[in-house]
Amino acid sequence: MQYIDLAPTLSFSRFIQGYWRLKAWGKSTQELLTLVKQGLDAGINTLDHAACYGAFTSEGEFGKVLAADKGLRQQLNIVTKCGILYPNAELPEVKSHHYDNSYRHIIWSAERSIRQLRCEYLDLLLIHRLSPCADPAQIARAFEQLRLEGKVRHFGVSNCTPAKFSMLQSYVAQPLVTNQIEISPLHLAPFEDGSLDFLLEKRIKPMAWSALGGGRLFSAQDQCSRRVVQTLAQIGEEKGESRLDTLAYAWLLAHPAQIMPIIGSGKTERIKNAVDALNISFSEEEWIKVYVAARGQDIP
């Protein structure tokens, strides 16, 4: 496993386990514990959650895992996110789908995440989506209080444009350590809209969500997926590698931005497929072949 330093006191495994789909996996606490331990055996020490996952129940389910093995928490980096609200059975007071980036909500959400996850502190708290009417001064105040109280060690954002990132950073005292964004061969926007250029310039390492297109790569039902799959398979043949997920991850890893893909599957074999990507390199020529396949037209 490779490890990426996001800050002097924060080192993430290159691959991160994501828990958005935890509810759909239908795993027992024991099975989830096994998944975390298998991840740790493979070197994955970083887990991604969000307050709103599983209609605000997933953190609580995961908290049972940490409660079942008291030694686990200290081996893990726990990332969670706040700020997205939608009607759900856990929080009946929420009446509509909206964002809340207020001081009060960030404090409330972080404290709830800590209780639900039974983890005492969060290693990294992200603003899940920056509201178009977010008050950055309130976010900064909430972050500072959570840091001073020892509840959150580090802070960052998700789904932020470079402009929003810079704007928020100008208010927040601590360095924002990452931007968690969608990056995959089926979502090229960050390669083209300045998102990755900005992060490279600032030496900030991105976390990549839906790195396999949310599974779209495997159904190959659209033209773009079909072209990408065919190109990855051709390149894989030359490398003696036939696993599509391994090849797609290797393509992401080859980019200089030091992208940290978040694994969305709860299946052990997929963890191995991901980690094996660390042993596969892409030349720039091969990388561009996949890029051109994804674009659907040649580069200028």
Ligand SMILES: NC(=O)c1ccc[n+]([C@@H]2O[C@H](COP(=O)([O-])OP(=O)(O)OC[C@H]3O[C@@H](n4cnc5c(N)ncnc54)[C@H](OP(=O)(O)O)[C@@H]3O)[C@@H](O)[C@H]2O)c1
């Ligand atoms: N910040 C944000 O706004 C945001 C948004 C979305 C997600 N996220 C984070 O990113 C994580 C990953 O996102 P994601 O779940 O969309 O990632 P993903 O890895 O692109 O998609 C996961 C899906 O791909 C399928 N899959 C993976 N490998 C496969 C294979 N070899 N063959 C067939 N199907 C395969 C999985 O099915 P199986 O379960 O059958 O393996 C699962 O349905 C989430 O858990 C969450 O932590 C963040």
